[in-house]
Amino acid sequence: xxEKLTETAEGIPLEPERVILVGIEALVGDSRRSMQELLELVxxxxxxxxxxxxxxxxxxxxxxxxxxxxxxxxxxxxxESDVDMVVFDAELNPAQVKNLVDGLGCKVLDRTExxxxxxxxxxxxxxxxxxxxxxxxxxxxxxxVGRGVMxxxxxxxxxxxxxxxxxxxxxxxxxxxxxxxxxxxxxxxxQKVRRRRDTERxxxxxxxxxxxxxxxxxxxxxxxxxxxxxGSEEVAAHDRLFETLDPTVRRIDMGxxxxxxxxxxxxxxxxxxxxxxxxxxxxxxxxxEADFIIEVIDASDSEVIGxxxxxxxxxxxxxxxxxxxxxxxxxxxxxxxxEQAEVLPARFPQALPxxxxxxxGLVGLQAQLQQLIRRKRVPVTVQLPYDRLELLKLLHARGRxxxxxxxxxxxxxxxxxxxxxxxxxxxxxxxxxxxxSLTDKVSPPPLLYRNSPAHQSTVA
Ligand SMILES: Nc1nc2c(ncn2[C@@H]2O[C@H](COP(=O)(O)OP(=O)(O)OP(=O)(O)O)[C@@H](O)[C@H]2O)c(=O)[nH]1
Ligand SMILES: [Mg+2]
Numbered sequence: 486x487x488e489k490l491t492e493t494a495e496g497i498p499l500e501p502e503r504v505i506l507v508g509i510e511a512l513v514g515d516s517r518r519s520m521q522e523l524l525e526l527v528x529x530x531x532x533x534x535x536x537x538x539x540x541x542x543x544x545x546x547x548x549x550x551x552x553x554x555x556x557x558x559x560x561x562x563x564x565e566s567d568v569d570m571v572v573f574d575a576e577l578n579p580a581q582v583k584n585l586v587d588g589l590g591c592k593v594l595d596r597t598e599x600x601x602x603x604x605x606x607x608x609x610x611x612x613x614x615x616x617x618x619x620x621x622x623x624x625x626x627x628x629x630v631g632r633g634v635m636x637x638x639x640x641x642x643x644x645x646x647x648x649x650x651x652x653x654x655x656x657x658x659x660x661x662x663x664x665x666x667x668x669x670x671x672x673x674x675x676q677k678v679r680r681r682r683d684t685e686r687x688x689x690x691x692x693x694x695x696x697x698x699x700x701x702x703x704x705x706x707x708x709x710x711x712x713x714x715x716g717s718e719e720v721a722a723h724d725r726l727f728e729t730l731d732p733t734v735r736r737i738d739m740g741x742x743x744x745x746x747x748x749x750x751x752x753x754x755x756x757x758x759x760x761x762x763x764x765x766x767x768x769x770x771x772x773x774e775a776d777f778i779i780e781v782i783d784a785s786d787s788e789v790i791g792x793x794x795x796x797x798x799x800x801x802x803x804x805x806x807x808x809x810x811x812x813x814x815x816x817x818x819x820x821x822x823x824e825q826a827e828v829l830p831a832r833f834p835q836a837l838p839x840x841x842x843x844x845x846g847l848v849g850l851q852a853q854l855q856q857l858i859r860r861k862r863v864p865v866t867v868q869l870p871y872d873r874l875e876l877l878k879l880l881h882a883r884g885r886x887x888x889x890x891x892x893x894x895x896x897x898x899x900x901x902x903x904x905x906x907x908x909x910x911x912x913x914x915x916x917x918x919x920x921x922s923l924t925d926k927v928s929p930p931p932l933l934y935r936n937s938p939a940h941q942s943t944v945a
Contacts, residue, residue: 501533503567505559507551508574510539518788522755523574523596525704529603529726535566549584550577556588563591572599576758579628597624597758603726604761610731612678619671620764626664686774689734689746693904695861696734696746697854698772700800701781702792703752704728706815710781710841711735711749714851726752732771739851743858743883743903748775755795762802769803777809777857779850784829784838785819793833811853812836818843859885862901866916869896873913879906 504527508520520537527534538559546552550573551559559571570592577585577595585593594602601621608614689696699707708722708729715735722728732750739745748771762769772778778800782792793812800806812833818840820826830838837853839846862884869876877896880886884902902910 501531502569503535504532505536505538505562505566505568505571506534506574507538507540507559507571509545509551510541518791519574519755523572523599525726526596526599526603527572530599530606532570535568536562545575545581548580549588550575550581553588556585560589563589570594572596582628596756597760600754600758600761607728608731612675612682613731615671615675615678616764619668619675620758620760622664622668622671623760623764624758626661626668682770686770690774692746693906693908694736694744694746695777695858695903696748696771696775697777697779697857698748698750698775699779699781700750700772701753701796702783702786703754705752705781705783705786705792706841707749707752707781708733710779710813710815711747713841713844713847714747726754728752734771739855739858743855743862743885745854745858747779748772753795753799755791757795757799762799766803769799772800772805773803775805775808776861777811778805779854780810780812781815781841782812782833782836783816784814784825785816789825789829790832809857811850811857813841813850814838815841817846858903859901862903863907864899864901865907865910865914866897866899867910867913868892868915869898869913871895876910876913879909 506520506523506527508523520539524534524537540551540555542552549556562568563571568591571585571589572594573585574596576597577593582593582595601617601624604617605621608617699711701707703726704724706722711733712722715737729749729751732748734746734748737745737747750769750771751765780793780796782789782796786792797806812835814829814833814836817826817838820829826838830836837846837849839850841847864887867876867880871894874896877886877889877898880898880900880902883906884900887899887901890897897915907914
């Protein structure tokens, strides 16, 4: 007799897994928002939420998180509603996982594992996969007891899928020692990949082009904005959390303003598991290396301040808070006529309302970026022989040509150029007015958002 297939050979369920969400109210101030986000995370993991259970408690039960009685109740619902998995809006300790798997008879996941699962599904590059597996193993190592129970149950009829897929799946059956060996192996592999990435980054730095990094809450529209700036759609943008994991760097022609490297990277979320920040640190180096930051806020989200705060926290971890920053209030098309449209500009006075989707307001951002690029430029005077006139063309394309004089044996021009172009002009420079860098000598432009304490207090 043939067995009914519930998932593909890769462990992807054929039907969405049925999930109950469990949280504790009054534990933290904004538990409703937290549950809403957990719901989005469950959907992003490809599962189908069937029920939400919240419980009022002062603190979680140390053995079962929700208490013995509730576990029994929940176990009945699990059977009745044919539920595959229960997800808890918290970080569960190993004993709680074990007790809950025992009591509920289905898969049990916490918020961190759910996020790790989404990351495992969305990691495409070799580096991304290595980083996710490392984060999964680091998180799972101390939780093996509960996991062991779950995995043996899965062998006995529980469905695979979320939380047990990907690189972690087979490894979980290994013993602790082998897991540690695997962790060390992953770390070595990552080091190799990172060395290559460092080389690429050095090459970019040597190109002398200014670099901006797009950061912000997951699903805020970062990839859509990068596509809009680049005028093409090469980066996947979807209405799902954590769509982008692998950093993308695009070279963008800013017209009169010159060229700019813009990177898009993994989205932020409140309480992003520390294992993930550590694992993705190299990916987030793009942020650390950038000359300036474009922070994208989803203006249509009711928790704009929370989004902004999560971004602040992570930028703080990355020590990138003092970089010049442009804040973008994205998805303005969705809020244009609402109360948000009045409240937000007061909260973020220097931010730019725009819609990455429709392109409305994009010119404002481009103008600010051009202004920042200009600040990285060096004014020089060159004398180009007539057989090198192609350089004049380059100057028109890459920099700003202020004056041109056609003299008998050369063309004399006063120009402003970026570092990359400056290198190519070296033999023809007759006057150099000093290097202007973004961090010194120049005061911030009036439209720029800087993370000054005074400003922070207006948004806190
Ligand atoms: N209405 C509207 N939707 C937008 C806008 N910008 C982005 N979106 C939508 O928002 C969703 C998320 O956009 P993404 O660009 O994938 O967001 P992201 O910040 O890159 O998300 P992650 O990579 O998951 O962190 C997509 O469905 C976009 O079409 C906008 O200005 N207006
Ligand atoms: Mg994205």
